[in-house]
Amino acid sequence: MIKVEGLTKRYARNIAVNDVSFEVEKGQIVGFLGPNGAGKTTTMRVLTCFMPPSSGTATVAGFDVLKQPHEVKKRIGYLPETPPLYPEMEVGEYLTFVGKLKGVPSSELKRRVDEVSERCSVSDVRKKLISKLSKGYRQRVGLAQAIIHNPDVLILDEPTSGLDPKQIIETRELIKNLAGSHTIILSTHILPEVEQVCEKVIIISKGRVVAKDSVENLTNRLRGAEAVAVEVEARDGQPLTAPEVQQRLEQIPGVSRVVFKTERDRRLQFEVESLQGRSIRADLARTVVESGWNLNELRAVGLSLEEIFLQLTATEAAAGGGQQ
Amino acid sequence: MRNILVVFAKEIKSYYSSPIAWLLLTMFAAIFGFFFWNAVGYFVSVGLQSQMMGSGFPMDMNEMIIRPLLMNVSVVGLFLIPMITMRLFAEEKRSGTMELLLTSPVRDIEVILGKWLAAVTLYASMLALTALNFSFLFMHGSPDWKPMLVGYLGLLLQAGGLLAVGTFISTTTKNQIVAGGATFGVCLLLWVLEWVAGYETAAWAKVLAYMSVVSHFEPFSKGVLDSKDVVFYASLIFLGLFLTARSLESLRWRA
Structure with missing residues (x-):
């Protein structure tokens, strides 16, 4: 329409x-x-x-x-x-x-x-x-x-x-x-x-x-899901491909989605999203290390949506308490 | 056409359901009444004098009462016209109803014509009041009604032009006072432009004097219908309405 x-x-x-x-x-x-x-x-x-x-x-x-x-x-x-x-x-x-x-x-x-x-x-x-x-x-x-x-x-x-x-x-x-x-x-x-x-x-x-x-x-x-940025590096210059890592990460329980971002100096960057209400960071870290790779970075990504969401709910709270 | 009538009816209704129309009509009736009383008084006293001196001074109501009075109306109009047009678009812009008009399936020109015609109608109803005064002349004398008709036509044309300019000015602001003030300034300027012709004969002075709205009315007041004056007023009406249309369009781009 x-x-x-x-x-x-x-x-x-x-x-x-x-x-x-x-x-x-x-x-x-x-x-x-x-x-x-x-x-x-x-x-x-x-x-x-x-x-x-x-x-x-x-x-x-x-x-x-x-x-x-x-x-x-x-x-x-x-x-x-x-x-x-x-x-x-x-x-x-x-x-x-x-x-x-x-x-x-x-x-x-x-x-x-x-x-x-x-x-x-x-x-x-x-x-x-x-x-x-x-x-x-x-x-x-x-x-x-x-x-x-x-x-x-x-x-x-x-x-x-x-x-x-x-x-x-x-x-x-x-x-x-x-x-x-x-x-x-x-x-x-x-x-x-x-x-x-x-x-x-x-x-x-x-x-x-x-x-x-x-x-x-x-x-x-938005409710309860988390997104984590992960950077993985091969140990001692061994060959490592993105699909290989992606496959492994997807097998972790609680992971809903793995997105390959970039490769830089043989470091692979991924964004991993969890299912609702599941915490995956500990499992992620263990899996990477146990697979024999280096875990360079593991960090929660603020979902841009979530930020807006917070902003919106904040506005609602202010509006509810204020003159509106 | 139907849309023009819809807008026209709404404008007429809001003129007459607010104090604006009644204030204008009252003020105009009082002012014109005073002018009329003066003119007739003068006419009578001159008549008495010429009788006493025994000279057969030719007394002409058209020449001595009606013509100067119509000239007066033309000038008084300059002061009242801003009050008629100032609200036309400024009020819609301020209250947000402009959004309703511009998002309805009507053409801009239909809105403009509806509003302008309503303003002309209000002015015409003011003129109608003068017929009341003039009817006394017909009761006690026999003035010629044909030149009067031409005079009224001239007044309507002149007002039509100035009302169109006022309508345009009203689209440029949200503030009615600003619209009214600016329109008043323009009306006044268009009136006094002819003064330069009094002492200057260069081409630029002629152009300025040509642009004066009042000098074009003079032939009408004598009952002379000259096409060049009709063309002048028609152009002024067209220019005002054209600028209004352009202004509404630019409003959409800038809004």
Whole structure:
């Protein structure tokens, strides 16, 4: 449904999004996870045709955002970080206006407004001025305007930011209910939100995609697994080949993956990943030594993902304790 | 076309549901009322004098009341126009609704035309108030209505041009005060440019004087419909709307 290839957005002084590629299938809920300023909003703005990319392509439902923006816009519902509301309008009037703007035929307009008001639980405030609404209601009106034209794709930028815990839960439920009929991309810097709502997650940091996987795989990879960098050298100049070492290392219980990195001065470097919750360093060291090789280095590698993960959870903790 | 109407209706609604439209209409009605009262008072006193001296001074309502009043409206408009246009885009930019407009399946030009037409309509409703005053002239005299019509057309064209320029300026900032102030400056400048023609006859002075919006209105106020003045205002409208479109486009690249 959505296909992004090599997307880059450059500003005068910095690069907001650098060579981002990903795909989203029909009906999926994808979480866009990353710390603030990672490039989530920029990527979303390119997808919604708010701004053109500097290079790379993005297509929505087969239409290119640069060449056929009109077709793309018809198929996208977008909730920016601050809901785009007119304070001087009543809720019902606002939804009708957005419906017209999005090209909903007049014959269906009233029915659509009723439907989305019902769905986003704003029916009881339809006669109220938007300026009088609470933050939670505003967010829901924002969601209602995003789905007024029944778009194929929904793009939600931090849909739960600034809401109180009860409103957050309600909004997440609402988004989950919307899945199925819509393909949804939502951005957040809150990890548990992705776990609760999304099927797939794309982690983005400093403008680059650092991981994309299903939520299950990713959490499994991150929880308790360890990665170790190993450098092995042949003793007394005996011949030693990488496949030989790799094979031996893979036999160690608890090892999930061995990746050969480089060879330098006949020293072989590997990266070894453990299964979940297994400690492999002791076994690794013993195996190397018992095989008659020199163990030059054995060091835990900080998974770059893990770092981001920590950063993200730290943000969540700060957000939970702070004013948000 | 439908999209232009959708944006137009929304803008009209927000003008008249906020104090802006009512404030402008009230201010304009008061100012114009005062001008009207003055002009009629002067007309009456001159009429009495000429009667006392017994000379058959030709008294022409069109020439002595309506024409100067229309000129006044043209100048008062320069002061009110910034207040009409300053919010058009600046407010959308500040509140984030710009993102809604630019990600909806409507063309930029449809948004621009909808907003500009709403601004012109608000100005036209101000002009409509003057008809109320002028109707007294028709009750107690018989002024010629045809030159008046040309005068109104001129006012609308002039305002259309300045409103287009104001719309453009509104796209360049998030701050309504900045948009209003800058538009006011430009309007004022476009008014006083003709002053150089008073003492200088060089080519550059002629060009400057040509660019003055008020000097092009003078023929209209007399009831003269000259194509060169219509072309001037039409170009100003086109230029303003064109710049607005360019500015919106650059907004996408810089956003």
